[in-house]
Amino acid sequence: MEDAPTAPSASAPNSDHSVSETPTGTRHTGTFTVKRGLADMLRGGVIMDVVTAEHARIAEDAGAVAVMALERVPSDIRAQGGVARMSDPALIEAIQRAVTIPVMAKARIGHFAEAQILEALDVDYIDESEVLTPADEAHHIDKRAFRVPFVCGATNLGEALRRISEGAALIRSKGEAGTGNIVEAVRHLRSILGDIGKLTQADAAERYAWAKQLSAPIDLVNEVAETGRLPVPLFCAGGIATPADSALVMQLGAQAVFVGSGIFKSEDPARRARAIVEATTHFDDAQIVAKVSRGLGASMPGLEMAGLEQRLADRGW
Amino acid sequence: MDIGILALQGDVAEHSAALSEIGVAPRRVRRPDDLTGLDGIILPGGESTTMSMLLESSGLADPLGKELAAGLPALGTCAGMILLSTHAVDGRSDQRCFGAIDLTVRRNGFGRQLESFECDLVVRGLSGAPLRAVFIRAPLVEASGPAVEVLATLEQPAGAHGGVGEAPFGDGRVVPVLCRQGAVLVAAFHPELTPDRRVHELFVSMVEDDRVKRTEVPRTDEGR
Numbered sequence: 001m002e003d004a005p006t007a008p009s010a011s012a013p014n015s016d017h018s019v020s021e022t023p024t025g026t027r028h029t030g031t032f033t034v035k036r037g038l039a040d041m042l043r044g045g046v047i048m049d050v051v052t053a054e055h056a057r058i059a060e061d062a063g064a065v066a067v068m069a070l071e072r073v074p075s076d077i078r079a080q081g082g083v084a085r086m087s088d089p090a091l092i093e094a095i096q097r098a099v100t101i102p103v104m105a106k107a108r109i110g111h112f113a114e115a116q117i118l119e120a121l122d123v124d125y126i127d128e129s130e131v132l133t134p135a136d137e138a139h140h141i142d143k144r145a146f147r148v149p150f151v152c153g154a155t156n157l158g159e160a161l162r163r164i165s166e167g168a169a170l171i172r173s174k175g176e177a178g179t180g181n182i183v184e185a186v187r188h189l190r191s192i193l194g195d196i197g198k199l200t201q202a203d204a205a206e207r208y209a210w211a212k213q214l215s216a217p218i219d220l221v222n223e224v225a226e227t228g229r230l231p232v233p234l235f236c237a238g239g240i241a242t243p244a245d246s247a248l249v250m251q252l253g254a255q256a257v258f259v260g261s262g263i264f265k266s267e268d269p270a271r272r273a274r275a276i277v278e279a280t281t282h283f284d285d286a287q288i289v290a291k292v293s294r295g296l297g298a299s300m301p302g303l304e305m306a307g308l309e310q311r312l313a314d315r316g317w
Numbered sequence: 318m319d320i321g322i323l324a325l326q327g328d329v330a331e332h333s334a335a336l337s338e339i340g341v342a343p344r345r346v347r348r349p350d351d352l353t354g355l356d357g358i359i360l361p362g363g364e365s366t367t368m369s370m371l372l373e374s375s376g377l378a379d380p381l382g383k384e385l386a387a388g389l390p391a392l393g394t395c396a397g398m399i400l401l402s403t404h405a406v407d408g409r410s411d412q413r414c415f416g417a418i419d420l421t422v423r424r425n426g427f428g429r430q431l432e433s434f435e436c437d438l439v440v441r442g443l444s445g446a447p448l449r450a451v452f453i454r455a456p457l458v459e460a461s462g463p464a465v466e467v468l469a470t471l472e473q474p475a476g477a478h479g480g481v482g483e484a485p486f487g488d489g490r491v492v493p494v495l496c497r498q499g500a501v502l503v504a505a506f507h508p509e510l511t512p513d514r515r516v517h518e519l520f521v522s523m524v525e526d527d528r529v530k531r532t533e534v535p536r537t538d539e540g541r
Contacts, residue, residue, distance in 0.1 A: 024447050025471060027434035034433045037453040037510050041362050041395070044326040060409075063370035065326060065363070100407065100424060101364055102454065124430035124454070147431055274370075281325050281371050282347065 030147030035169035038102065038124065038149060039233045042066055042170075042256050046246070046277050047235075049073050049260040051091075053098035059263070062273035066102040066124065068258065069095040074131045074178030075261035075300065078310070084132040086114040092121055104151070109316055110136025112145075119148040125170070127151045128163075130315035131177045131260075138317065143167030153237065155188045155313050157195040158214030161224070164232055165217050171230060173254070174313040175238015178261050180302035182239040184313060185249060189236060193253045200228045238313070241266070241299045243279030243292050250283035267297030318524060320357045321346040323381075325371035327363020327396060331509035335517045349380045357390035357500075357524035360397030362453065362507050365405070365424065368396060369413040378413055385417045390500035390527045392520040393417075398503040399424060399456050406459055418498040419462025426457020427505075438506075440469045440495060443515050450494070450506035458493045458505065469495035500527045 028034075045065030050056040056067045071087045072080065086107050096103050102124035107114040109128055114135075118126050128141050130153050143150040144167035153174035154160035160171045173192070175185030195214075199221065202210055207225055211218040223231055236254035240246055241262035249257060257280055259273075266272045275292040282288035305311075322332050324345035336343040336359075343359075346352060358381075360368075372378040385391060385401070393401040402420040405412050412424075427433070433454055437447035448469070461467065470491045494505040495516075500523050508516035 024437045024439055027436045027474075029432065029434045031435055033435055033451055033510060034430075034453065037451050037507060038430050038433065040328040040331060040510065041364065041453055043328055043330065043363070044324075045364060045367055060366060063367045065367050100409070101366060102430065119431070122429050122431055149430065277367065278371070278374055282375075285347075 032169065035149035036232055039151070039170035039235075042102075042235075043233060044281060045256050046273070046280050047104065047256065047258045048263055048273060049258070050095060051264070053094045055264055055269075056095045056098045056103075058270050059273060060099045060101050062270055063277035064101060064273065065256070066104055067095060067099060068104045068106065068127060068260075069123075070106055073261040073264060074312070075180070075265055076178075077131060078178040078303075078312075084108075086111070086117065086132070089117065089121055092118075092123065096122070106132055107141070108132040109134040110139050110141060112141045115141050115146060115148075115150075119146055123148065125149050125151055128168075129153065130174055130312045134315050140166050140316070151235070153313070153316060154192065156191045156214075157199070157224075158216050159316065160192055160230060160234075161214060161216035161220045164230070165220060169232050170235065171232055172235040172237040172258055173249075174316075175236070175240075176305065176308070177238045177312050178303075179239050179305070179308070180241040180262060180265075180300040181305065182241070182245045182248065183305060185236050185238045185240070186252065188238075188313075189234075189249060189252050189254060192230075192234065196224055196228060196230070199225045240276070241302065242296075243275045243289055246276050246280045247283040247286075247289045250280060256280070261300050265300035272296050272299075318356050318521070318528070319344060319354055320359065320521070320524060321351060321355045322359045322361060323368070323377075323397070325363075325375065325377075326367045327361040328507070328509055329361050331507075332359050332361050332394075332517075335509045335514060336521075339514050339518055339521060341521055346377070347375060349376050352377070352380055352384055355384070355389065356528055357392070357520070358384075359520075360391060360393040360400050361509070362395035362397065365396040365399040365412060366409055368400060369409075369411060372400075372413055382415050385415045385501075388500060388527070390520070390524045391417055391502070392517075393501075393503040394507050394509060395453065395455060395505065398422060398505055401501060401503050403462075405456075418496060418501045418503055419465050420458055420496060420503070421460040422456040422505075423459050424456055425454045426459070427452055427455040430454055436471070438469045438471065438494065440515075442468060443519070445515070448508075448513060448515060449511045450504075450508070451510045452494075452506045455494075455505045458496070461493055461496060462498075464498050465493075466497045467493040467495075468497055469493070497523075500524070
């Protein structure tokens with residue numbers, strides 16, 4: 001199939017049959033191509049955290065490519081404390097009924113039973129997320145065992161490749177959720193993309209040292225070294241609060257953005273949501289980003305990293 | 318040859334790589350002036366609701382609509398197919414449909430992501446092996462006009478989805494998944510996600526034919 005098409009050869013009349021192991025039309029669901037494919041469709045878009053069906057409709061109206069259904073946005077989880085878990089299935093279903101765009105939901109790190117429930121609910125993507133309280137201090141979910149695709153957070157290249165080796169079809173920076181402070185997301189993106197750049201310069205012997213240093217499988221390290229990119233899309237999450245924040249991370253190399261508390265904790269969510277969508281598309285056109293940034297009302301209140309009691313990005317291994 | 322890719326949202330990079338592989342340098346289209354002098358345009362996969370909103374806010378909707386009405390060759394995949402169709406069922410009221418090909422499509426008619434799949438397709442007019450096709454929350458063709466040429470179909474198995482929130486049809490109905498009308502080609506699947514370049518090659522040959530036709534018969538002022 002990969003070969004350039006040529007005129008059918010009379011000497012190999014049955015060559016078609018060797019290509020396809022199953023009859024034409026047989027459907028293969030849950031393949032890596034299908035899982036990664038949805039992530040590719042979200043590129044250049046904004047995925048918005050929503051806690052009600054009404055929020056989900058506002059997000060869809062504003063041009064969100066997908067919504068993340070959860071019970072509390074990260075800034076409330078941070079403020080209220082306690083164990084943060086998967087959302088109530090009734091809430092997820094209400095949000096699925098409210099919109100036509102993909103609906104994602106979060107499971108706790110390592111909590112494969114929550115992931116099984118989310119798959120049973122027919123969610124479009126599962127975020128195995130550090131924003132929720134981890135359920136397992138050593139193991140992430142075996143994501144290859146699922147038909148539904150997973151997105152996972154990463155702070156550096158090694159973490160990204162470990163998640164991909166476990167079956168993640170999409171990687172996002174962790175940033176520091178619920179802070180409205182972009183500094184950590186920038187650190188994570190620069191770390192991941194900077195190391196990818198360095199890895200492309202490594203010779204075959206050096207790649208083994210990289211694999212050891214990154215605690216990542218050598219085959220994935222080789223693939224990144226040869227292609228100069230992750231085998232799955234790289235999105236940005238954790239701290240985006242303004243259109244300028246989105247333009248910044250898109251220019252740094254993110255392929256789409258997740259916005260958590262930044263929209264529905266601001267003064268005018270509908271307007272801000274739309275402005276962030278437009279800034280994400282026109283990220284390299286400062287005239288447009290300036291235009292959409294005017295008069296958005298107050299952003300969510302932000303937090304300084306030094307004042308944080310809990311760093312969510314430290315969760316996951 | 319100047320082929321544009323609507324670059325508001327979606328898998329623009331994959332279409333761009335596909336065109337580059339077959340020797341065509343793509344141009345990204347984000348603003349009205351990016352349309353000047355195009356020989357053809359690709360509307361990629363992505364979210365059609367998002368693209369509809371961005372088509373309006375970027376000022377592209379009307380000039381692109383005029384170009385398409387004047388016969389600009391176009392390839393639409395998935396969300397791009399919805400945008401090029403005449404009518405979208407289950408679309409939002411603000412869903413943009415350019416009517417470049419006489420189809421009625423149902424958004425997410427194959428179901429949610431868990432029903433997304435890949436399969437081999439036999440395509441009329443393509444030589445060689447069957448075409449591997451990747452369907453992601455794909456639109457379903459509900460009706461096609463007489464001018465539409467169906468190049469590939471898929472049988473909906475019993476109990477198959479009738480769309481998100483709809484009852485399954487379960488009637489084994491055969492649905493078009495690759496269609497052509499004049500210089501417009503649409504796929505419910507994503508030829509840009511697989512290494513097989515035959516669909517892009519077909520589109521480039523359609524653009525070439527259209528260019529030859531235009532040089533032979535100069536268009537009037539109402540044309541492009």
